Amino acid sequence: MIERPLVHFHDGRTGVSAYNRFAQRKAPMTEATVPTAEPGLSQIQRVIYTFTAPSKTFTDILYRSRNVLLPILLIIVGSYIFTFSAATRVGYDALADSAIKANPKMEERVQGMTAEQVATVQKQQVIGMKFTVYAFPAVFVIFGALFTLFFWGTVNFGFGGEATYGRLFAVMMYGSLIAVTKLLLATLMLWVTDPPEIFTFQDPVGTNLGYYLDHHSGPLYALLTSIDIFEIWEYIVLGIGCAIVAKLPIRKGIIAVFIWWTLVVLMKVGFAAAFS
Template sequence: MSAYPEALPPGPIDQYDNQPPLTAVQRITNIFYAPSKTFADLRRNRSWWLAFVVMALVGYLFTTTALTKVGPRGLAESSIRNNPAQAEKMQNASPEDRARMISITASIMQVSLWAWPVFILITAAIGALLLWVGCNFILGGSGTYPGMFAVMIFAYLPGIFRSLLTSAVLLFGDTENFNLNDPIGTNPGFYLGADSSVFLKTFLSSVDVFSLWILILMGIGGAIVARVKVKNGVAMVLITWLIFALGKAAITAATS
């Protein structure tokens, strides 16, 4: 979280080195319409704390809205209802066991909602490692791990729109059928019925507008920070995501 400028790693000088410095606020706003400027500025200064604070505040707005409008028990019941394995287990359980399952799930979900900024840091740390390895050892770049961590944090920023839209759905829409794992129709899987192929529904649920936006930003940012071609960085990230999404869909279908 250092605000000190990062020394430029060895590599060819390119157009991103000639960009005027950005303020912390400009780096956040540029990520939505001129992301290359934000990522180029990370070569100069990899500070990411303000972007993280913005995500945390918006995230807690969603947390407060969800716990107020739906409640921990409602969120737990929705999670169980939308998970075929858990739903079957709940159906076959005794009333006492059902109450216990709902209580445990509600407690876990409540803690997770309040602790989600910690999960962002953990997933960013893991993603940064993968991005650093891919950009440096596969694409031949020269990025640093702290630089890739900053890329991950900034790449997550479009997620604030997902949180805001979901909060709006909770405030003004139907909360009875709310699904925390897939709350808004920004992916094709959202519109498939319960009798659809588990593999297809799981895979298409991964083809989410905001997820793809974030993935593309990861590719752009990793490439710029590592000083490799942007198209190669984006291609590497999307191919990795495709393999993961197909694997996830296959495992989900096999265990359902």
């Protein structure tokens, strides 16, 4: 082994110590050490940056905590505020009636029923809606975990990324905050305007062309409601997040996410064609 020569400088330093300091200055910083010099973001800052500068939020997730308690809490609270407003301004009975009117096949079937049978169908609709509301936190986390698994497989095996499941789950939770803004907009519209004749939880505000169709069902409705301002915004943010935590170009992250968006839209259109 070749030893470094021990050279003494006039100020008392040795050549070895000087060499070590020089090597430390010249050594390239690794990805793990780059962000540690900067303070991490707070949970509130992460939420704000999700809307204003999503790359900051997701870079912080990549190198630091994957805590998702705050976004999950905000999503649950936002959904309950919206549900309470709909139940107050529209009412569960009217919501059940809207669900029937939005489905031509169900509406046609109801027209041939007696008054008692119609009341039974409406009661079943109300029970189903309330169950969905109460079970929302668990359902949201389960579906979020499932879609995270899809994204994890796509960015890692399809695009050669290096994302961990935990970081992608955090991306999913923070990206889902975009959907809350749509619910809050729908809540505002419920209180400042009269509710429309047909009001559904699935499409509560006119941020897509499908909202303005006469019948809230069918393949065309399913397609047009999917081309929604907030939904596209959410998927772009998710694409940015997937790219950052997987250490991929942003373009690849967005492509990976929109592959699944396309598949979901095709499934919705196919389901609507089969059952409407």
